[in-house]
Amino acid sequence: MTDNSNDADFVPGITAGGGGAGAATDIEHHNPIEGVFDDVAWEVGVAKPDPILKATKVSRKFGGLTAVDVDYLEVQRGSITALIGPNGAGKTTFFNLLTGFDEPTTGSVSLNGETIDKVPSHKLASKGMVRTFQLTKALSKLTVVENMKLGAKDQPGESMFKALFSPLWKGREDAVEQQAREVLDRFNMTHMAEEFAGTLSGGQRKLVEMARAIMTDPELVMLDEPMAGVNPALTQSLLGLVKQLRSEGRTVIFVEHDMDVVRDISDWVVVMAEGKIIAEGPPESIGENQAVVDAYLGSHHDEDLEFDEDGNTTTETGEATFSVNAKTDSEVSE
Amino acid sequence: MNWESILTQTFSQGFGTQAVVFALAAIGLNIHFGYTGLLNFGQVGYMAAGAYGLGMTVYWLDQSFWLGIVMGIIYCLVLTLVLGIPTLRLRADYLGIATIAASESIRLFVRSRGQRTRTGASEGINDFADPFFDLNIFNKPGSQSYRFFYWEYRAGDLWVMLIGWTVVALCLLITWQLMRSPWGRVLKAIREDEDAARALGKNAYAYKLQALALGGVIGGLAGMFQVIRTQSVQPDTFNPTITFMIWAVLIIGGVARIWSPVVGAMIFWAAISGLEAFLRELIRSDWELFGDTIGVHAERFLNLTVQNVSQVKFMVFGMTLMLLMRFRPQGIFGSREEMALDDR
Numbered sequence A: 001m002t003d004n005s006n007d008a009d010f011v012p013g014i015t016a017g018g019g020g021a022g023a024a025t026d027i028e029h030h031n032p033i034e035g036v037f038d039d040v041a042w043e044v045g046v047a048k049p050d051p052i053l054k055a056t057k058v059s060r061k062f063g064g065l066t067a068v069d070v071d072y073l074e075v076q077r078g079s080i081t082a083l084i085g086p087n088g089a090g091k092t093t094f095f096n097l098l099t100g101f102d103e104p105t106t107g108s109v110s111l112n113g114e115t116i117d118k119v120p121s122h123k124l125a126s127k128g129m130v131r132t133f134q135l136t137k138a139l140s141k142l143t144v145v146e147n148m149k150l151g152a153k154d155q156p157g158e159s160m161f162k163a164l165f166s167p168l169w170k171g172r173e174d175a176v177e178q179q180a181r182e183v184l185d186r187f188n189m190t191h192m193a194e195e196f197a198g199t200l201s202g203g204q205r206k207l208v209e210m211a212r213a214i215m216t217d218p219e220l221v222m223l224d225e226p227m228a229g230v231n232p233a234l235t236q237s238l239l240g241l242v243k244q245l246r247s248e249g250r251t252v253i254f255v256e257h258d259m260d261v262v263r264d265i266s267d268w269v270v271v272m273a274e275g276k277i278i279a280e281g282p283p284e285s286i287g288e289n290q291a292v293v294d295a296y297l298g299s300h301h302d303e304d305l306e307f308d309e310d311g312n313t314t315t316e317t318g319e320a321t322f323s324v325n326a327k328t329d330s331e332v333s334e
Numbered sequence B: 001m002n003w004e005s006i007l008t009q010t011f012s013q014g015f016g017t018q019a020v021v022f023a024l025a026a027i028g029l030n031i032h033f034g035y036t037g038l039l040n041f042g043q044v045g046y047m048a049a050g051a052y053g054l055g056m057t058v059y060w061l062d063q064s065f066w067l068g069i070v071m072g073i074i075y076c077l078v079l080t081l082v083l084g085i086p087t088l089r090l091r092a093d094y095l096g097i098a099t100i101a102a103s104e105s106i107r108l109f110v111r112s113r114g115q116r117t118r119t120g121a122s123e124g125i126n127d128f129a130d131p132f133f134d135l136n137i138f139n140k141p142g143s144q145s146y147r148f149f150y151w152e153y154r155a156g157d158l159w160v161m162l163i164g165w166t167v168v169a170l171c172l173l174i175t176w177q178l179m180r181s182p183w184g185r186v187l188k189a190i191r192e193d194e195d196a197a198r199a200l201g202k203n204a205y206a207y208k209l210q211a212l213a214l215g216g217v218i219g220g221l222a223g224m225f226q227v228i229r230t231q232s233v234q235p236d237t238f239n240p241t242i243t244f245m246i247w248a249v250l251i252i253g254g255v256a257r258i259w260s261p262v263v264g265a266m267i268f269w270a271a272i273s274g275l276e277a278f279l280r281e282l283i284r285s286d287w288e289l290f291g292d293t294i295g296v297h298a299e300r301f302l303n304l305t306v307q308n309v310s311q312v313k314f315m316v317f318g319m320t321l322m323l324l325m326r327f328r329p330q331g332i333f334g335s336r337e338e339m340a341l342d343d344r
Helices: A023-028 A091-098 A144-150 A167-186 A202-214 A232-247 A259-265 A290-297 A316-333 B003-014 B017-035 B043-059 B065-087 B092-110 B113-119 B130-134 B155-180 B182-192 B194-199 B204-230 B240-253 B260-284 B294-302 B306-327 B336-343
Strands: A051-062 A065-076 A080-084 A106-111 A129-131 A220-224 A251-255 A268-273 A276-281 B145-148 B151-154
Touching (some): A144 A167, A144 B182, A167 A202, A232 A251, B017 B043, B017 B182, B017 B204, B065 B204, B092 B113, B092 B240, B130 B155, B240 B260
Parallel strands (some): A220 A251
Antiparallel strands (some): A051 A106, B145 B151
């Protein structure tokens, strides 16, 4: 844990280590869609009041293996939706299908009512969708601020011929530069602005990738495991930033493993296993859902294991948890 | 030892017409590999496209030299489409394979007997560049040679150098402006991670095609100067060795630096020519070691004679390049810190 307030891994005002949201987070980030899900049933494929993204009969086969087979999914506009599931459940594959990085074998995806599954991935940014990657893609030999400026839209200087004449793009470049510095300031990364992104720590790279995505001014932000490999202090500031996206009216979909994170920030949780969606509902519903418990969490997921001096579990539930997981793993591998 | 001859060789060749050709080719390769990360192992193919675009227009189509220049550029753009469309959507190494294959295919095609009326086959195309040399401001009656300290050039070479280095300067200026622009930033982003660039809304494929075309056309200009300076388009000038010499130039200078192609080319040609002149003089010298001249020892132990010095110079140069890679992998202008970022 850090004790240096200048450390970029740490956003001041957010106390690290707390299970729930820090106090500052609650003040800064109200939830504009509070209560939207009150009348939505907790069942797979349920319609949402105002969906931004719809996936219909989306499947992806790799040879004989069906990696993804999603019947129907709607994502509520302005919400934070978590996509969870055990390893190999097809979350990232589904993510790639939604973001145009892979093409579904069957089915279609629509964003704001417009079909996008045949749209090349680079065109989705202009339609308001941006994604990050599970393996962080900081552009190492660009400085942090160059990374940021890359996210900006409507830069005429990105055309080869206009690039030859500085006056055609200098004005926009200055505006972008200012915007980049503002976003960096928000992410508490100003002091790193001129450093090569390749020199950053893993956590700082996650911040840069997310900040760069914000530069595209997206309607829908897709985060693939934003908290993977990030220390607890930074996790808290990332959570704050994700909530801030929601309070700005953006929609967030994220893949996550950590149940504490999912419970903390998501408005709606979608659970995948073996390529299918097996449950949907608000975070508090997920623990009660038998299908999820069986497939993913184990029957005693809320209890920590306790160990005796020899390192064996003393909690009665420990063994049960293990056996449920073992069963799931063998099912997955079949 | 005739030191004056060695130094004259070194200095003259360091700024000479060969250096112009290699500087241009390396500027193109720097755009491909240095800034965009495109693995091009067939830069000589672009040189051939430029050279034959020019030569064939004059020889086969019987059109003017100046139209030939335009045609050379068009040939390079066509080659870009042929290379780029099938391979740029694939991983970087596919382009590498396609470029090396294409450059050899071009050479074998133009030297084939069946193309004799169009490309001159293995005899090539000769004396097509008179309109260029008619404009030579260095022509003078009597001796056609100029000398300035250790620099010694013929009038024709001086004219090629004047135009050549001007074109090099222009290409450097364009590269510098483009690489500091948002367009160049997108290229560098694609070099670092293509998927990240695409996720941010950049059409990586289109940018790669543009970069391939730009670097290719500059490589084509290199090819044109190559054939203008000798007044002869010969298919075997464009063998794969040239590509690797261009890579050596770029690596000496340092990848993704504006000045590296130019300084790299100057050093390369100065070193190669100086080395050859030195070895030649060494063998001819009357210096004695254990009762025999150096030349006798060289022939006895290394089978090195005046006849095969021009091959041996490349062996020595190759060793030097290896040492450079070991002790200064970033080249002259590169930064080791930046290079180390690749490994993280």
